[in-house]
Amino acid sequence: MDLALLRTFVTVHRAGSFTRAAALLGLSQPAVTSQIRHLEQQLGRPLFLRKARGVTPTTVGDELAHKIAPHLDALTAITEADDDADDRSAPRTLHLAGPPEFTSLRALPALAALIPHGLALRATFGSAEEILAGLAAGHHDLAITTARPRGGLLSATALCDEEHVLVASPRWAARLGGPAVLHARGVSALRDVPVVEVHESLPLVTRYWTAVFDTEPAVTGTVVVADLRAVLACVTAGAGLAVLPRYLCADALDTGEIVALLDPPVPPLRTYFLVVRTGTLGLPHIARTHEWLLRAAVDW
Incomplete structure (x- = not known):
């Protein structure tokens, strides 16, 4: 079976669109459509369901993608590694995606040390859903x-x-009245305090209320702003309470600009993951960045 057809298929599967796949492959949209149709004829089964906007893989398409994508990525990694060996001095651009606050305050400063050693960076911010979709489609x-x-x-x-x-x-x-009063009265003590959050659904407050108070919050956001750094600025200015990552507000806590209202014995935690397309850690610039971030995270 033609590897070019399989590569086109995997690109369409990740992109969710013939048009986006064509742009990623440097082909025309009719050429991509023709290749997928030819592959479907060879297999005797439809691989995608055509919709008004994009395509959705069939169960056969999903199964095929999960079987072959890691192997195609591994072949690409071998090829690009050989290209790197021919020109070690050429800088490689790594496309990184992540949440704006963590990427800005943690990841990018850590990766600055790799810039003098031939790494170029392009950073994109977004939600978890947007980031993973972009990674699967080959944008990151x-x-x-x-x-x-x-x-x-x-x-x-x-x-x-x-x-x-x-x-x-x-x-x-x-x-x-301080942590002692809050411990005694519980969540009811916070009922009249304005809430500052990043989204109307109160994701951080809800996680904290559930973990610490064992209840859903019966409040709404008074100030909603889609950046945790802005949330911190609002809280510092006296707009109300918020739930923030400690790394983001540690300096403000140390200087007394803000105060931790509680110190629960088991504080709520959230895990960050480094995610790649399966097989691409064979590419030296991705592997080096991946390893560097894991080492830096030991001190986070």
Whole structure:
């Protein structure tokens, strides 16, 4: 069976669209359509269901992709590794995707040390769903996400855990009467405190309330802003309480700009994962970046 047909098939499967796959492969959309049709004729089974926007793999298509994608990626890795051996001085560009705060404050500063050694970086921010879809489609080389992907097309390695802290300004903390009062009264003590969050669904507050108070929050967001750094700024200014990663607010806690309202014996944690397309760790620039981030995360 023609490897070019299989490579086109895997690219369409990851991209979810003949048009996007054509752009990734440097082919015309009719050429991609023709190759997929030819492969389907060889197999005697449909591989995709055509829809108004893009395509959806059939069960046969999904099964084939999971079987062959790692092997095709491994062949690509071998080929590109040979190219690297021919030109060690050529900088390699790594396309990294991750959540904006963690990527900006943790990953990118750690990777700065690799820049003088031939690594170029392109960073993209997004939600976990957007990041994993982009990685599967070939738009990124390496992703950082709080969601562990399923299936065999993507491979995940645990990177680090982040601790979540319930914080507010000193003025709000004094109003609440301190941790002892909060421990005694429980979540009811927080009922009248404004909440600052990154989304209307209150993802961080909900996780904290469930883990620490064993209940769902009966509150709504007073300030909703889609960046944890902005959430921290609002809390520091006295807008209300928030749940933040400790790495993000450690300096503000140390200086007393904000206060931890509770110190639970088992604080809520969230795990970050390093995710690649299966087989691509054979590429030296991806493998080196992956290893470097794992080493840096030991101190996170």
